[in-house]
Amino acid sequence: MESNDGNLNLPPIADIRLRKGMPVAELVRQLKNSGFQTHNIATAAEILAKMVNDKATIFLSFTSNISASGIRGIITDLVKRKKVHALVVSSGALDEDIARAKMPYFQGTFEADDAELGRKGINRMGSIFVPNECYEYLEEKMAEVLKKIHNTSTSHEFTVTELIRQIGMNLDTEDSFVYHAARNSIPIFCPGITDGAVGLQLAFFQQTHPDFRVNELKGAIEAIDFAISAKKSGSGKVGAIILGGGIAKHHTIISNILGGGLDYAIYVNSSSPYHGSLSGATTSEAKSWGKISENARDVTIYGDAAVIFPLLIASNDYFFE
Amino acid sequence: MESNDGNLNLPPIADIRLRKGMPVAELVRQLKNSGFQTHNIATAAEILAKMVNDKATIFLSFTSNISASGIRGIITDLVKRKKVHALVVSSGALDEDIARAKMPYFQGTFEADDAELGRKGINRMGSIFVPNECYEYLEEKMAEVLKKIHNTSTSHEFTVTELIRQIGMNLDTEDSFVYHAARNSIPIFCPGITDGAVGLQLAFFQQTHPDFRVNELKGAIEAIDFAISAKKSGSGKVGAIILGGGIAKHHTIISNILGGGLDYAIYVNSSSPYHGSLSGATTSEAKSWGKISENARDVTIYGDAAVIFPLLIASNDYFFE
Amino acid sequence: MESNDGNLNLPPIADIRLRKGMPVAELVRQLKNSGFQTHNIATAAEILAKMVNDKATIFLSFTSNISASGIRGIITDLVKRKKVHALVVSSGALDEDIARAKMPYFQGTFEADDAELGRKGINRMGSIFVPNECYEYLEEKMAEVLKKIHNTSTSHEFTVTELIRQIGMNLDTEDSFVYHAARNSIPIFCPGITDGAVGLQLAFFQQTHPDFRVNELKGAIEAIDFAISAKKSGSGKVGAIILGGGIAKHHTIISNILGGGLDYAIYVNSSSPYHGSLSGATTSEAKSWGKISENARDVTIYGDAAVIFPLLIASNDYFFE
């Protein structure tokens, strides 16, 4: 890395040279000294390579919109191939994965007559249109699985992670990260389960089955224990890829405090840090809390996770082995 | 409202005229036909006035950064004066309210050596610096209250809302919305309780008191029942002021579906809708889901809740009666 | 300013206490230790007070959307009362001020059938609707003024600032900052004049009057000379309030390099700094270029200029004397 600056010892900005048929990985490498967020994307790809080489335990955190989008396919493949080791998601992210097993969501538009959509049984999530049928299927599937679990389990108390695993074992489609996570023993942590369709089905089931219990406190301990165990086994390194914000992001990092903080962290934020929101919070800020280790390799990318995550994953052959 | 346009029947853009000693309320009124988000702020003030005149049941939803900031004072006063009727918050919002009872947080900067801050026992939240002592106090207070509750209750199962009420009854300072909510029977709904310090204390308490249970499924039903009851009593109107995004925002609106959707809704979003995130989702989108009623009066303000919420509240004398 | 932190010597976060009839100025003072951007707003109000007390020469920079909105009223009053000393604007900002002399713009919506609006002779700027009649008036007024100037001036070469002054002297309405700037000898610098309706009228006039010349190079020197003169006269201090981004922002700061950089600077940015854009650039960055003096008092507010500028101006009685 030649530097001409004399004082600062920094790499020069390098013009990008595209070519016909250029692979994504080659483009990402060229972004390294291109400035601004492109630099951060290439840096994230390097950190990801470090995680992989270090055989780090990898948390992947994401939000419901990611689960509703085509990005779900990438996540499903990563889970199927055991390339990530724990998922931390918002409740909606579960809903969208399970509900899409029935029929697809649709590529709509941001501009719509929302009252009219509602009357047609279409729910809008940005530019993705969600048919009511999908949620009706989710309700039926949940009722079916919960009845089965309730009838066959000796204990009637569960963690969310265990319930999600059982749901995953009972899904009929492979186009689902919940399906593959269940089969590959990849835990799915979902701290705010009651704030979505899956959670409401649990609540309704309890109304008719008063002995049914979900122990979310135990679930929180499980997430912490998972992080601590990761620190004590294998390479002892823990990394996280955090797409978007909200409770999934925070739960990933808070669960890693007691283990000593993440060793690798990649945030992709569409929010700005300047209003103090968690969604806009940086990896640097997390170091003051001990959520990310003081000596971690980390990067905050200001950008759109749905655009950037495919670039990161496509840039590393490991994810396709 | 004179209009010269002939075809469109719209109000003219009106130049703002400031004056010495101008009250906030007068400024907000002038913003009405000033364009862009200023129009939306004045519209929100009008919707708020409608909520008040209608004696609507008012949900107030906010995030942890709001609770850590000076905006907490406004919320505390609203709760103290019973001007809002339910709070829906992220777990961090509880943490910051309770922890600040010990000693203040500090006005720091966004640019800081975060590793060094961490070594000094300071946690950074944007530009607010949070001393470790505050969280240590929270842990002690939680242990004290939980022991007391556990020893005196016949049932060992609680909802989060009930636990928060008990914590509020045991706080030593009036500078706290948790304190006043408890005394004024204003429920605090907190769907993702395990994702914060209060929730972790509950989890740790369970480890030493295995019979201790938090039933979050029941908590979700309570929030829904609260919304349905509001629809059946008094004016039958329900409104919400939603500051920021995340689980608090979503839980407010999902809890209102079964009641028929919110009749009034004010969102203040710092995120954009264009990535499909819940934090950037609009009131219009919520209508397709039935979270906001088709005929509701609603507005989405794209802006900073910490700047805009004071303008909205100061614009209405009702909140100071 | 009491501080309990021992190590950091920072002011505590202070809860905001609103009250009935509260003046804007009192609210802004309370924002000081409220965290995040509210802190920056109150800091900007303090810097503005310093500028005023120092009798600094004050540049005010803004964009076309501000000129189209109700905020124009505040600017017009500031110019009328000689409270600012130079304006730096985009060409559109001139257009909107002059065109609104004919008839008002309208408070429309962001969501519109734009093709249909176009057919109705309505141009949309965000949620402000601009009738074609306004631009037709601008064309006539420009033709009239240019003919008059051309016939009466001995030289046929002008700077933009001089032409704008002459236009201002010939406007028929006092609801215009161009009108008052002309009468109060407040220069209006507009570096990209050809990128708007006023500029195109100049170009069309030249086609029929080949000896007509606008010397923009001389205009750039005038802006620099104005800044240098300000440094050599009175208090020798120069400040700037910069609303939004684009060429108006950059021209304000580049014109101050040779004078030694701004002594006071307030930016209100709605763009983020993370993509390297000028619109999102910070006051800190400007110090590396010498556009703002190393020892300046400066603040970058991340927020909406149309909301924040009224707060800043209403917070200081000086502007109403």
Added chain:
Amino acid sequence: MESNDGNLNLPPIADIRLRKGMPVAELVRQLKNSGFQTHNIATAAEILAKMVNDKATIFLSFTSNISASGIRGIITDLVKRKKVHALVVSSGALDEDIARAKMPYFQGTFEADDAELGRKGINRMGSIFVPNECYEYLEEKMAEVLKKIHNTSTSHEFTVTELIRQIGMNLDTEDSFVYHAARNSIPIFCPGITDGAVGLQLAFFQQTHPDFRVNELKGAIEAIDFAISAKKSGSGKVGAIILGGGIAKHHTIISNILGGGLDYAIYVNSSSPYHGSLSGATTSEAKSWGKISENARDVTIYGDAAVIFPLLIASNDYFFE
């Protein structure tokens, strides 16, 4: 394109499937039905293909940060291969292209001690560090070229476009779009030339050469005439790719009004439309003004031009022929 929705006739959201060595073009195609902005990126690639197939005249507009970054390499190659037909840029975009001919800029960081950087002769543009030497070179080069032009031209009045062409002919490096534009007769329109280093050199030159004139009014007419001619020749179609905002964006679209509006338009915006800024304005809004034709194919991508532009160009083999 199969659709299961019955009512809406929309394409289903399709999970993305990455693979080892995947070309950028294949990824972009898969983004089409992936939701949110990924859909818009793939749509932009389709519109770009239409422009190319239609042999449309293509405007490319961009800002100074793009010129300072590695993206310049892509632009340079497009200009070298005559794949775009006119550039519209801010003055800074010229500065950065020319100044980088001396020595490279550097990949720095957003967080820096800006006063210290300034003392070291480093100017910060986001995370790109610009050595003073580069600007000193630009000054020398400008002085040399202007002297040469002044001595050899019979007329002493120029348009900016002509001056830039002459500068381009005199550059010593091929790593420059100004260099190749000059040789390939691709006009560079720069409406706000005085707001940058190149423009200031013109102004300083005029101070010592009083007969030197830049006729920007004529420049504005040239841009309009170029657009009108494009409509009358070849396919009669005109398209634009507009990266970022500011005067370059606006000048591209305003110059196309008289020709009947753009037939194809791709905006990549990092600003939001909700504050009424030009930088955040949408292609839809431009239709109400006639800047984009009512029947145009157009898309607004909310995202980072430095990330998205490489995806668009790499997705089409035409650009590498």
